[in-house]
Amino acid sequence: MSESDVIVPGSPAVPTPEAPPGAAPEAPPVPVAAPSGLPVGHAPATPTAPRPPRRLLRAGGATVAAALVGVVIGIGIIEVRYDDPAPATAAPTPASAPAPSATVTPFGAKSNGNHFGSLRDLLLPVPAGYGLGADDGGFGNDVELTGEQLLAAELDDEVVTMPKEQQDKLRKYWNDLHVKAAGVRTYTTQAGDLTVSMKLRQFNQQEVQKLNEYTAIFTGETGIFRTGPAVPGHAEAHCYLLPAPPSAPIDRLECSAAEGDLLVVMAVEGVAPLPKDRIVALLAQQLDRLAIPGASV
Structure with missing residues (x-):
């Protein structure tokens, strides 16, 4: 709320005292200062009949205007003003209504498909019944990495054993992706029987789509992976189960989607x-959080 101006009513004009007949003229009175510190003008006295001598009137019933009290509540400031009753010399100027502030969305998706804001904000918050899980390798359990940090965390460890020529090709491919950032958050159930790692990788839209399509083809036609569940409302999502013997006590599933x-x-x-x-x-909730305005799924 914008601050209001404090209005101090002006003091009433002080008439000039009349000198009694035969008396020496008195020195002119010194102008009395108003409570706000501004000089007060003298209203001209035009008596219609002789009056008995009067003493100087002292300023009485002075207006007391308390200072504005700024009270911070939430995101605004409430201003409180107290005024003692006093004869107003001018009508107060009405305070203009505060201009509505535009709501700023800290994260989301533009209509062209590019997302804005922190990837930690774009990641699915910890759902009910879950807590933050263990670190995902060297990433941590709730972190956002720049493209350079992601390169160091993922690529460097993988290419050290490759021949120099292959290292250069892989690094060039990585740089051509124009990776901007990556976000990682892990979740675990309260019972500890399920752990989930959610990663967002932000780079060129065409390459994002290509990688997602490649994942669908690679996992669907090789016969190495077991077919995973579909994600209702998100045909672009692909899930598959990793190879495991039928009697394995632990199972693993992976999904990918392009948004x-x-x-x-x-x-x-x-x-x-x-x-x-x-x-x-869980995946559907994450994809809904990243939904592009106006896009159909």
Whole structure:
């Protein structure tokens, strides 16, 4: 709320005293200062009949205007003003209504598919029944990395054993992706029987789409992976189960999806059989959070 001006009513004019007949003229009175410190003008006295001598009137019933009290509440400031009753010499200027402030969205998606804001904000908040999980390798359990940090965390460890020529090709491919950032958040159930890692990788939209399509083809036609569950309302999401013997006590599932300039990768590990409905529900919530305005799914 914008601050209001304090209005101090002007003091009433002080008439000039009349000298009695035969008396020496008195020195002119000194102008009395108003409570605000501004000089007060003298109203001309035009008596219609002789009056008895009067003494100088002293200023009485002075207006007391308390200072504005700024009270900070939430995001605004409430201003309180107290005025003692006094004869007003001028009508107060009405305070203009504060201009409505535009709501600023800290994160989201533009209509062209590019996302803005922190990737930690774009990541799905910890759902009910879950807590933050363990660190995902060298990433941590709730972190955002720049493209350079991601390169150091993921690529450097993988290319050190490659020949120099292959290292250069892989680094060039990585640089051509124009990776901006990556966000990672892990979740675990309160019972500790299921852990989830959610990653967002932000780079060129065309490359995001290509990688997601490649994942669908690679996992669907090789026969190495087991078919995973579908994600209702998100045909662009692909899930698959990693190879494991039928009697394995632990099972693993991975999913990927493309949302504009974000590649979403979810990795799940838990006690077999995995609760697939709960898992795809988490992914659906994450994808809904990244939804592009006006896009149809």
